[in-house]
């Protein structure tokens with residue numbers, strides 16, 4: 001990004017500043033590098049939240065800006081997690097196998113691979129390394145797969161969907177079907193990814209055991225903050241120029257964009273694939289902090305939550321998505337963590353663990369109906385910006401003409 | 410033969426209803442043509458076919474020196490080949506400023522990768538400002554186009570059409586919602602444009618068509634009823650019966 005475009009986007013600078021202060025603040029309050037006021041598990045929660053903010057940016061690009069309500073981005077997030085998780089699990093198991101073999105004769109590669117496979121796949125009743133684990137021993141290869149697997153899946157799916165001109169709610173249903181199919185597939189024991197057991201022990205980073213979880217958690221917080229900062233800058237670069245105009249045009253009237261000579265399908269495919277990759281990177285950073293990934297994480301409901309975060313935060317602007325994801329996911333952790341006192345109404349006791357999703361659904365409906373700009377609308381309010389009130393009958397013969405009351409003002 | 414666009418024998422049906430019926434039409438490289446006809450005659454549908462929005466059931470649409478078959482191209486490719494279109498209802502991107510609307514329409518590479526890294530040069534800003542000036546929106550560049558009046562939106566859309574620098578302009582009822590003065594300005598602009606490119610204007614307003622002073626094609630029930638000068642077609646008894654007589 002050129003300095004000129006940064007200056008034109010003060011919100012980017014503000015965002016980076018807030019993020020830097022936050023990261024620094026958490027660091028000096030952490031167990032590993034500071035006063036210890038923030039526990040290691042809290043640092044992990046905050047680091048994970050940053051990853052959720054990153055996928056919210058991806059969702060805002062595809063939904064808020066391009067107008068495609070994708071209910072599949074959490075599938076890409078999960079795939080990213082699986083790809084990095086495979087290396088984490090494989091490499092750690094290899095270390096364990098090697099050290100438990102101790103001073104015995106060195107194992108042949110085949111023996112080693114069999115021993116690792118027995119360890120990892122014992123729970124699903126196999127002891128053979130599935131073909132999808134072919135590269136699991138190599139960190140660079142698995143990191144490349146973090147980008148490639150979701151990227152290629154999104155590209156192929158998007159190509160088929162966009163070129164057959166599936167739009168609107170049908171496209172949302174299609175993305176949801178893809179997500180459901182993927183998670184159902186992964187639930188199977190013979191999918192090669194340990195079925196509903198998922199991958200676990202991901203918080204232990206092979207080679208970094210000496211560092212300890214309290215330091216690791218802070219390192220991952222930094223990495224997540226860096227990824228979020230880069231993602232934010234990339235997204236604001238994309239939406240600031242003519243490309244941003246074109247995708248917002250596609251959201252509002254895609255036929256008109258076609259008649260201007262833009263290939264709407266290519267633009268949609270570009271944004272869909274790019275945001276899938278961003279989601280996957282967010283997932284790859286999230287799951288080592290969460291420690292475990294299983295197919296339930298990729299169930300369609302997760303992608304719906306993502307849409308809810310972005311809607312509550314305010315779609316169509318990047319900081320809205322970030323604020324929504326951070327706010328709603330933290331509040332949700334608080335409510336579902338069972339630490340909120342039950343509300344006794346006399347005749348009924350509201351247990352927040354159960355009622356939280358109802359509350360969330362209700363706020364989603366209310367925001368959609370009464371505050372379509374979401375939490376980010378508060379910023380406008382603070383700056384004294386108000387969209388013109390539109391009332392009365394149109395002055396012109398068509399929709400969108402100046403309305404009577406506006407004209408009087 | 411010096412035809413820019415040649416449409417021959419096209420037909421299209423919607424649920425059994427023949428909106429276009431064996432229609433043939435052609436226009437030269439720098440020609441102004443008016444199309445008139447009663448409501449539902451198929452004027453807009455004709456434009457839909459040329460611009461790729463609707464596929465005809467039969468017939469051919471041939472474009473340019475290389476005789477490209479337009480029926481094989483999608484909307485975006487047809488637009489890039491040099492056909493610009495103004496819709497019956499003004500369609501501009503209401504959420505974006507006048508400048509952004511014009512910038513998007515400005516002739517340039519349309520590939521996503523190129524557009525992503527494209528940043529306006531001073532010449533592009535100047536061109537946008539000049540276009541806005543030309544359509545009377547010189548001091549509204551930063552306004553959201555959703556705030557414009559109906560007539561101003563019509564003008565903005567014409568400005569976007571000019572920014573594309575098309576070789577053929579298809580203009581659907583440009584004068585709707587305009588004042589008399591604006592109509593006269595529009596006629597002058599269209600006549601001027603037709604000196605260097607082909608322009609097809611659909612219009613109901615006879616005075617407007619008269620001021621264009623060009624060849625007129627009368628459509629009725631999806632095919633050409635008469636063609637020639639305005640006086641020639643308006644004295645045609647069939648035209649009087651279906652259109653003017655009512």
Ligand SMILES: Nc1ncnc2c1ncn2[C@@H]1O[C@H](COP(=O)(O)OP(=O)(O)OP(=O)(O)O)[C@@H](O)[C@H]1O
Pocket residue numbers: 423424428446447448449450451452453454455497
């Ligand atoms: N997509 C469609 N589906 C069904 N019928 C259609 C469709 N498009 C057009 N028609 C029908 O085709 C006929 C021709 O419509 P068209 O819009 O081309 O008329 P027009 O000459 O532009 O009329 P107007 O002067 O009212 O704009 C009309 O009867 C219309 O109802």
Ligand SMILES: [Mg+2]
Pocket residue numbers: 452453454497581
């Ligand atoms: Mg029409």
